[in-house]
Amino acid sequence: KAGVTQTPRYLIKTRGQQVTLSCSPISGHRSVSWYQQTPGQGLQFLFEYFSETQRNKGNFPGRFSGRQFSNSRSEMNVSTLELGDSALYLCASSSQGARTEAFFGQGTRLTVV
């Protein structure tokens, strides 16, 4: 069974640009969650999608958005990038959500310069 795939692995952007990250969950999983990981703040929850609907949202500004497609693949978008957006962005897939095992991808390392 293929694992969670995140693309790209590394990304360098300049301030003010926007970026789109992609996550392909494990086949059959309908829940996809996104997290931001930084040395200072740890793993912070961004949002969760289940069957194409955003089910939960963390405390991030509106510049952070996401969506989920009918095949459960998910994308997250960050607009008007700031230096503080530099982080490892992790995607986790699970069959039902937080109460079931979450499988993480390797993450996308975003650097904003």
Next chain:
Amino acid sequence: TQLLEQSPQFLSIQEGENLTVYCNSSSVFSSLQWYRQEPGEGPVLLVTVVTGGEVKKLKRLTFQFGDARKDSSLHITAAQPGDTGLYLCAGARFGNEKLTFGTGTRLTIIP
């Protein structure tokens, strides 16, 4: 304010020693998970505990969920260099599918 506080934040011990990592909260969780993350990788689930007072063993690792479902501990016996990594606890609250992660414990086992 971080919902789940882990202690210690950093721990460096010799191979063969025992250690305990703590995960504490003032909130009640329906379930709690422990993950280990290695550099350049995403976290990998070690265990899920769902019942207050539950104890689960995974080889040299022992996980305990507090009776009040507000805290958890991870005990490693005879630590090995392969145990090195970032250990994260994560809790799910009743009626909410959002998983909240702890502050993390960075463990280094010295050969």
